[in-house]
Amino acid sequence: MTHVRQQIREAITTAITGLATTGSRVWDSRLPAEPLQQNQIPAWIVAPFAGEGEELERDAMSPAAEDSRLFALPIIGIATGATGKAIADTLDTMAAELEAAIAAVALAGVTFRLLSTEFDSDTEPAERLEGSITLTYAAYYFTVNGAAELAI
Numbered sequence: 001m002t003h004v005r006q007q008i009r010e011a012i013t014t015a016i017t018g019l020a021t022t023g024s025r026v027w028d029s030r031l032p033a034e035p036l037q038q039n040q041i042p043a044w045i046v047a048p049f050a051g052e053g054e055e056l057e058r059d060a061m062s063p064a065a066e067d068s069r070l071f072a073l074p075i076i077g078i079a080t081g082a083t084g085k086a087i088a089d090t091l092d093t094m095a096a097e098l099e100a101a102i103a104a105v106a107l108a109g110v111t112f113r114l115l116s117t118e119f120d121s122d123t124e125p126a127e128r129l130e131g132s133i134t135l136t137y138a139a140y141y142f143t144v145n146g147a148a149e150l151a152i
Contacts, residue, residue: 001149065145087131109151
């Protein structure tokens with residue numbers, strides 16, 4: 001059995017694979033040192049390394065010794081275009097598709113909530129204009145102390 005964090009990443013990756021704008025261009029845990037090529041964009045990167053990790057709160061008074069967990073999971077969208085407006089339009093379309101897909105994710109014992117949205121652009125002169133959007137989701141769940149493979 002896998003840790004609930006891995007189950008969350010895999011459920012999100014599955015849910016957003018095949019969206020209209022990005023198709024199969026979705027990567028789970030791709031590192032910044034692995035840049036995307038032009039033919040791999042637009043794309044989503046499920047990026048646990050870019051976030052703040054996981055908060056853990058232990059309830060010692062609970063008979064089952066439950067752990068309350070909050071896993072902040074950034075999901076980064078990357079798009080290119082001929083103009084800034086074209087990139088912004090693509091990123092907004094991607095975000096709308098992603099938000100609908102994540103709202104439909106059913107993972108037992110896990111609740112998702114959008115925490116923040118951030119935009120960025122490559123301001124250096126380059127061969128291509130590129131922008132990104134990062135939607136950070138909170139995944140709330142409980143586990144029994146010592147059993148991180150099952151959300152309750």
